[in-house]
Amino acid sequence: MKIAILGAGSIAFGMAAFLASAGHEPVLWSPSGTGCKTLGQGTDLVASGAVTFTGPVAAAKSCADALDGADLAIIAMPVNAHRMAIEALIPVIDPACPVIISSHASFAALYLSKCLKAAGKDNLIIAWGTTLLTGRRRGETSVTVNTVRQKVDMATLPQSRAEEGLSLCTAIFGDRFVPRDGLMAIALSNLNPQNHLGIALLNLTRMEKGEIWSQGEHVTPAVGAFIEALDRERLAIAEAFGLRTKTVQEHFSLSFHVPLGSVSEMNQEMHAAGRGGQGPSTADSRYVFEDVPFGLHATAVLGRITGRPAVLHEAGIAIFSAAFERDLTADNDLLPALSLDSLDRAALEALCLKGY
Incomplete structure (x- = not known):
């Protein structure tokens, strides 16, 4: 082909x-x-x-x-x-x-x-x-x-x-x-934005200073716990829509071929096997400028629509916007074109099944 x-x-x-x-x-x-x-x-x-x-x-x-x-x-x-x-x-x-x-x-x-x-x-x-x-x-x-x-x-x-x-x-x-x-x-299945929020927010100075660092190694127990809390917000929104999506633990296990465990434990195992990856060496990273406006923001909007507010997602958006001195959600050029904020739940669900 x-x-x-x-x-x-x-x-x-x-x-x-x-x-x-x-x-x-x-x-x-x-x-x-x-x-x-x-x-x-x-x-x-x-x-x-x-x-x-x-x-x-x-x-x-x-x-x-x-x-x-x-x-x-x-x-x-x-x-x-x-x-x-x-x-x-x-x-x-x-x-x-x-x-x-x-x-x-x-x-x-x-x-x-x-x-x-x-x-x-x-x-x-x-x-x-x-x-x-x-x-x-x-x-x-x-x-x-x-x-x-x-x-x-x-x-x-x-x-x-x-x-x-x-x-x-x-x-x-x-x-x-x-x-x-x-x-x-x-x-609600794309876990990269929430995972990258935990990794980037809690390792931001490494990115700013241009350090070479192992991403998996630096998903410490505290970073892993934060990612798991973000995941619970996402899963609650999925539940409100009557949907089941994989958990963050299932994501890491299926994506990176490690046994199920805590997020930190799985990342440490990835690091030990030489598959932990390299963290961003610049603050000008997709972890911020792609994942915040296009990933976290979309999840936060769905949280508002379902009445399951994604408090940590919203906080991450606000913190990164403050750190980079501009409203990062304004970078999203897809949601405004769809008027997603003006749709009710039923209309959005219908579009997601049939399209336009």
Whole structure:
């Protein structure tokens, strides 16, 4: 299959290596034109770690070129670029080409559904609750893949096409997908924002000073307890919608192949095995500028809608906004376009099952 990957960061590079090693034809597109420029000039992509691959991977000069003849499109960018990516693909995507959002946050799938409807298209939308893999780019043409997840939550818009979406994902990426009960479940399945809040807030000076530090090692018992408390807020909101999503402990166990335990215990085991990852070495990090406005803010809004206030999420937003001297929620360009705050629970649940 020709698979267009919109993005050129760590996840996009890892995804391209995974797909190419399986015999598919990934094509990367970087909106800036620089993220995969060297690959476009014929240099091999090199992946190491949980995925090993060395070989050519195409890089498109435009979104239209990437999607020309594509059998599948994958949005693999930070969420703060999702609206831009969606608006770039709408006029050029074939109506038969499914779109995967990896990973989904801030109801980007609803914005995609709204834009597709306005364009007279009804592409299958597949939302993943997390990324297929984790990794870190090493220079212009290489990536280290830390882990390929055993399980990935997914849902489709409309929900009536769930079987089709599951079949497609399994055929391409393997038997690792867990169908959830609609987009709302996926909206509450992305644990990265809450986990990154605990890690970044309680290690912020390490980030500011540019230290090189092990992320897993520094999820100490206090940090782990904070993350578990954040998780209880998220689970309470899911319960209010009548949904079950995985716990943070299940997330770490399934994502990083460690036995169930406390969040701190599992992270210490990951660190001991050399799979604890590296914490951000700058305060200008997606842990702040992506996860706060697009992750924490969306969860906080759902808490208000359900009457299950996410007090710690709200506090994290306020603390980071104070630390960086601006309202970080104002960076979210998806929720205002959906008027999410004005929707009641029933209307939002209906959209999450049927789309626009």
